[in-house]
Amino acid sequence: MDYLHDGSFEGALTGIYQMFHNRARIETDQLLDAKTYQMNLWCSYEIVVSDRDQAYKVAKSIMDTFGEEGFKVVLYSYLYESSDYGTLLFKFLKRAYKLGGNAITCLSDDAIFNIYKLYRSVVRESHLMLGILRFAQLDKDIFYAQYEPTYDLTGIIAPHFAERLKDQLWVIHDTKRGIGAFYDGQKWFLQPIDAFEQLQFSKEEAKYQELWKRYFDHIAIAERKNPKCQRNFMPQKYWKFLTEKTFVLKPREADTTRN
Amino acid sequence: MEIFEKLEILADAAKYDVSCSSSGSERANAGGLGNATKAGICHSWTDDGRCISLLKILMSNKCIYDCAYCINRLSNDFPRAEFEPEEIVALTINFYRRNYIEGLFLSSAVTRNPNYTMERLLMVAKRLRTEENFQGYIHLKGIPGADEKLIREAGLYADRLSINIELPTTNGLKLLAPQKDRQSILSPMKLIKDQIDQHKYEKRNKALFVPAGQSTQLIVGSTNETDYHIVKLSEALYNKMSLKRVYYSAYVPVNNHPDIVPHKVPPLQREHRIYQADWLLRFYGFKADEIVNEAHPNLDMLVDPKCQWALRNLHLFPMEVNQVSFLELLRIPGIGNTSARRIMAARRFGLVSYESLKKMGVVLKRAKYFITCKGQYFGAGDLEPLRLKQMLLDKPKQSQMSLSDLYPEAFGITTPNHAIEGETYGLLT
Numbered sequence: 092m093d094y095l096h097d098g099s100f101e102g103a104l105t106g107i108y109q110m111f112h113n114r115a116r117i118e119t120d121q122l123l124d125a126k127t128y129q130m131n132l133w134c135s136y137e138i139v140v141s142d143r144d145q146a147y148k149v150a151k152s153i154m155d156t157f158g159e160e161g162f163k164v165v166l167y168s169y170l171y172e173s174s175d176y177g178t179l180l181f182k183f184l185k186r187a188y189k190l191g192g193n194a195i196t197c198l199s200d201d202a203i204f205n206i207y208k209l210y211r212s213v214v215r216e217s218h219l220m221l222g223i224l225r226f227a228q229l230d231k232d233i234f235y236a237q238y239e240p241t242y243d244l245t246g247i248i249a250p251h252f253a254e255r256l257k258d259q260l261w262v263i264h265d266t267k268r269g270i271g272a273f274y275d276g277q278k279w280f281l282q283p284i285d286a287f288e289q290l291q292f293s294k295e296e297a298k299y300q301e302l303w304k305r306y307f308d309h310i311a312i313a314e315r316k317n318p319k320c321q322r323n324f325m326p327q328k329y330w331k332f333l334t335e336k337t338f339v340l341k342p343r344e345a346d347t348t349r350n
Numbered sequence: 351m352e353i354f355e356k357l358e359i360l361a362d363a364a365k366y367d368v369s370c371s372s373s374g375s376e377r378a379n380a381g382g383l384g385n386a387t388k389a390g391i392c393h394s395w396t397d398d399g400r401c402i403s404l405l406k407i408l409m410s411n412k413c414i415y416d417c418a419y420c421i422n423r424l425s426n427d428f429p430r431a432e433f434e435p436e437e438i439v440a441l442t443i444n445f446y447r448r449n450y451i452e453g454l455f456l457s458s459a460v461t462r463n464p465n466y467t468m469e470r471l472l473m474v475a476k477r478l479r480t481e482e483n484f485q486g487y488i489h490l491k492g493i494p495g496a497d498e499k500l501i502r503e504a505g506l507y508a509d510r511l512s513i514n515i516e517l518p519t520t521n522g523l524k525l526l527a528p529q530k531d532r533q534s535i536l537s538p539m540k541l542i543k544d545q546i547d548q549h550k551y552e553k554r555n556k557a558l559f560v561p562a563g564q565s566t567q568l569i570v571g572s573t574n575e576t577d578y579h580i581v582k583l584s585e586a587l588y589n590k591m592s593l594k595r596v597y598y599s600a601y602v603p604v605n606n607h608p609d610i611v612p613h614k615v616p617p618l619q620r621e622h623r624i625y626q627a628d629w630l631l632r633f634y635g636f637k638a639d640e641i642v643n644e645a646h647p648n649l650d651m652l653v654d655p656k657c658q659w660a661l662r663n664l665h666l667f668p669m670e671v672n673q674v675s676f677l678e679l680l681r682i683p684g685i686g687n688t689s690a691r692r693i694m695a696a697r698r699f700g701l702v703s704y705e706s707l708k709k710m711g712v713v714l715k716r717a718k719y720f721i722t723c724k725g726q727y728f729g730a731g732d733l734e735p736l737r738l739k740q741m742l743l744d745k746p747k748q749s750q751m752s753l754s755d756l757y758p759e760a761f762g763i764t765t766p767n768h769a770i771e772g773e774t775y776g777l778l779t
Binding site for chain 2: 190193196197198199200204218221222223224225226227228234236251252254255256257258259295299301302303305306307308309310311312313314315316317318319320321323324325333334335
């Protein structure tokens with residue numbers, strides 16, 4: 092039987108609850124996202140309605156059995172946005188409950204490793220993003236960062252910036268998913284962003300962008316150019332939002348602000 | 351001179367310093383700006399593939415010294431510039447707020463005298479910490495010859511202090527940097543080490559003192575030192591001075607000087623092998639004499655140092671991955687710290703299979719010759735060291751390799767052994 096959840100984390104965990112409740116089998120049963128489900132005549136399916144209590148019970152059980160680290164693996168691998176997530180998670184949990192407390196370290200097991208792989212990719216990109224996210228100062232002294240991560244990272248990188256940039260207002264905007272993290276000087280929260288007005292940059296912004304760009308060009312040793320190595324660490328798909336690679340404000344404007 | 355030009359000149363002047371790490375410090379943010387994360391964060395990668403973590407600049411490049419290896423030497427005809435402390439503070443804060451950098455790495459040429467220079471560096475760090483409430487990473491360079499009091503005060507504001515040794519041998523120092531002496535480099539290093547130990551010992555003392563430890567830099571390939579000199583010196587620095595890192599910088603010929611001896615081996619490749627040896631010292635439980643020794647004073651450029659060691663000690667292999675200890679796993683070529691830890695963890699659930707080793711990050715193309723898995727050997731039978739060495743080479747290099755590379759003795763080519771008269775191996779002369 093195919094179980095279909097609504098694509099949310101809560102929905103996936105509810106699905107897990109019901110599969111365990113119905114004694115689903117890893118050989119025959121799947122947990123899939125209803126939005127991308129390909130229906131055919133012979134399959135039987137059941138729609139899972141997200142249920143906060145059931146999802147909470149699953150989360151608590153994961154937390155109690157595998158600890159916070161274990162729950163982190165489950166959550167991060169969800170953010171990978173894999174269409175197989177539900178089924179992989181079901182297989183993972185079936186196996187992990189058998190193996191016990193530190194099941195996530197049993198990487199020689201396929202069911203464990205498949206979820207671990209997703210987790211690892213998300214961890215990697217989220218760490219990279221802590222470095223290569225770029226803020227620009229708007230005229231109202233709000234720092235605005237735009238990015239399009241491969242995975243849904245906004246919720247997991249926001250706490251880092253809330254701690255680090257404690258005394259400034261900022262927004263991290265994922266334009267691919269239309270979601271933003273806002274920090275108001277006290278706490279941060281996630282909110283969908285549909286449309287936004289034309290951004291006005293502060294007077295100083297162009298100057299610092301150009302300073303940064305010049306610094307970037309001059310700190311490299313020209314005799315040792317190694318573009319392949321550079322792209323290895325910083326794949327080109329991220330360059331679009333990097334101040335040093337694409338000058339966001341026109342250099343002409345920058346000229347007027349310096350004296 | 352405007353700030354744009356200054357930044358260009360003083361970034362150019364700083365780029366040959368290789369240190370750029372921002373790890374090892376944990377500084378909490380109490381309402382101000384910034385913090386330091388234990389793992390460190392890279393913020394960009396330059397066109398030469400090196401990471402940018404810190405804003406790495408010189409405060410000034412108006413040097414009074416005339417060291418032959420250095421681009422900022424007095425006798426170079428070269429644009430000179432000097433930052434004011436408030437300019438550096440503004441750059442750091444504004445770059446940090448835009449998430450361009452993890453902090454500041456401030457160094458300087460020696461202007462006027464060592465004390466004056468150190469005072470200026472200290473002024474910037476002090477302002478960032480006390481006036482701007484900045485808790486990001488600060489790496490300051492210790493100026494050899496500066497007063498002890500200044501070094502000690504700098505340690506209270508900086509996350510890391512470093513004093514560069516630059517030339518690995520005393521003779522090299524005499525030759526290329528006659529105005530510096532070994533003692534003026536080593537004594538502040540010792541001072542920092544003692545202060546760090548003292549702050550750790552006095553638990554009641556809450557003030558941080560250089561929480562990310564100290565580091566240094568060695569230039570590779572400007573004098574005729576051997577790899578044995580370098581590795582042995584690093585080992586002494588790690589053991590006796592408790593350094594966090596020793597950086598190696600392949601010499602870039604910025605000056606023409608008769609005393610600079612170009613090494614036979616391409617400097618970047620040599621730097622790479624020395625870094626690998628350095629990792630073996632720090633994370634793999636190797637001793638310097640196991641990696642290189644007086645009989646073989648130079649590293650082999652064809653295979654990595656761990657493979658070199660394994661080829662000299664074939665009687666220890668193959669090892670059974672399901673049986674040997676963690677430290678023994680670390681000695682197997684193709685198995686690193688992470689994969690060794692994963693193997694240890696997975697072993698608690700049962701025997702590890704050969705197929706699953708790949709998933710755990712083991713580089714099987716090297717490891718397979720040195721392991722058995724559940725008693726089975728997957729390598730290529732009983733190989734003599736030289737045949738095995740050929741198997742271990744990276745693929746593209748194999749085609750370029752000539753017979754004389756593999757059998758240097760047969761072709762009458764021996765690795766140059768620069769024995770340096772009167773030079774001792776290790777730290778103190």
